[in-house]
Amino acid sequence: MSLSSSQVISVEDVIASQRDVILEHWMERIHRALQPDAPPRAELLDHIPRFLDSLILAMRLAHSPAQESAACWAAQAALKHGELRLREGFSLDTVVYEYGVLRDCLLTLAREQGLKFLPDQMRAFTECFHRGIAEAAIVYLQQHERELRAAGAAAERQHAHALLAAILDKTTDLVGALDTDFRFILFNRRYQQEFETRFGTRISLGMSLPDALAHLPEQKHRLVALWGRALRGEEFTVVQPFGDPAQEDTWYELRYARLEDAQGEIQGAFHVGRDVTAARKAHEELDLHVQERTAALAQANARLRESEERFRATFNQAAVGIAHVGLDERWLQLNQCYLELLGSTEPELRKLTVRDVTHLEDREKSQSLMRQLLAGELAHYTVEQRYQRRNGEPVWVELTVSLVRDASGAPSYFIFAAVDISENVRLYQEAQRAVHLRDEFLQVASHELKTPLTPLSLKLQMLSRVAQAELSSITARRLQRDVEVMHRQVNRLAELMDDLLDVSRITAGQLHLNPESVDLCVLTREVSARFTPQATRAGCRLQVELGCEALGQWDPLRLEQVVSNLLSNAIKYGAGRPIHIRAETAGNRARLTVRDEGIGIAPEALGRIFHKFERAVSERNYGGLGLGLFITRQIVEASGGSIQVESQLGRGATFIVELPLARPVDTVSHAAG
CATH class of the missing domain: 3.30.450.20 (PAS domain)
Structure with missing residues (x-):
């Protein structure tokens, strides 16, 4: 490539005059290096001259005020060139190489012509290339990034599709x-x-x-x-x-x-x-179960309503008073019988408490029992007490109270059940007065009847002595026998009078004991000896077994009465059979056992034979008032002891008395219940 010496000496003029030569040389070199077998695209061929013209303009205006605009325009042309080359598939290195070829061509041309670039021209020339290369690099990177992103998105879509397919198949x-x-x-x-x-x-x-x-x-x-x-x-x-x-x-x-x-x-x-086959089947089973449960619930509700109706009818029509009472003792609900018993209406009673209608003398006892019920000390209680009616009249009731608790066990409310016993109380009081009059009569009658028995007994003793003096006479011997019979009857009558007097004393709380040192064994031997003739007449043989001395502080007369009553009973009900008597010590207690082999006692009678006027057999077959065992028990218990009986029908009866061996010497007054 050569230039004529007649050319202008400015670099831009030289470049402009040799424009076509430079373009031809540039394109030939680039094409030979990069695309030897393919002609360049028309779009690129059209753009290369414009790019060179923009470069010449930038150098021509390097020293003028329009320098910046020209340089920017040149850089845009360089960028456009870079974009076109990258679009064709060339790499960034190829674009940089092209810029380098053009730069070398221009510098070689200037050197051959002996020309130098001015500083402004050199700066414009360099900036044009540098900015073009930088912008092309940015475009390249952006395009590369888009390509990578597109390739990554496609890979991600492919991976996601494969993952989705695997998930769906699982x-x-x-x-x-x-x-x-x-x-x-x-x-x-x-x-x-x-x-x-x-x-x-x-x-x-x-x-x-x-x-x-x-x-x-x-x-x-x-x-x-x-x-x-x-x-x-x-x-x-x-x-x-x-x-x-x-x-x-x-x-x-x-x-x-x-x-x-x-x-x-x-x-x-x-x-x-x-x-949902299993779920449907379960649902059908559940529906069936729900239907069955619904039917059962309907039946239960019907039974509940029926039960509620029965309860309401029972509550309202009960022959006894029934009421619900709050923990604050206020009346919650009362049936008609309770309202009649209290002589008031429900609205009136709802303003009152239990204490308000309870008789003044019974309030403290009622309050104490309710407190014990709340404390769990009682499950329920029954008490006889008085209510005060609205008109001031007292009414006796037998009151049973229980406490209702909730599911957690906390007290909820009281249930009161009251029965009017005013008539019973009246009859009881009248009976008590009658019993009192009877006891007074028996006491007076006993004294009055016993008074002539004493001289009668003395007369019989005198007749007995007279008869004994004339035993050679048949009449005397007969008289002696008659006197003995009369004397036994008088003694029996005296014993009955004594029993009646004792019952009167016991009932009045006037059974006095005078304890002193007594040996039970000795006393048993003496009483048994006195009963030997009577036992012999009844065909009984007394078998007495005595242990060592059994000393205690007891009333000797009353203890003798206990032994006599037990022996008399044994002879009466065990006639013709032996009677076993045993006195001994057992630990710190003295024990007396009297056993007969007679008719025995029925099981249902064992609990009542120690009560007043109670008998285990008919009085038509066996005499007596039914007081002996009652008196015996009162004396034994007053002495600090106990008495019990063991028996079977037809196999006799055994009475066992136990007394303490040591008892303080004092005089006690025992009241029988």
């Missing part, structure tokens, strides 16, 4: 999708298997649903109708078999919905099916 649900032409665009393995099992067709992507069911027109019509609803935008759920409803026993819950892309374009429809 699920036990049915998943399928159709496009707007009813062609399959998605399904999982379970869907494919179930479809083939139920309809006999193995589906594939792109297959038409109507074609897959062409051999089953009824099923085709049914499923196309369902998919059509979904394609029209209806979201719904059906529970039915996947195949023919008339022949299937496997039920699915199938949810249909339309399928749209991000822009809202309709792509098709899909459905998801879940096997």
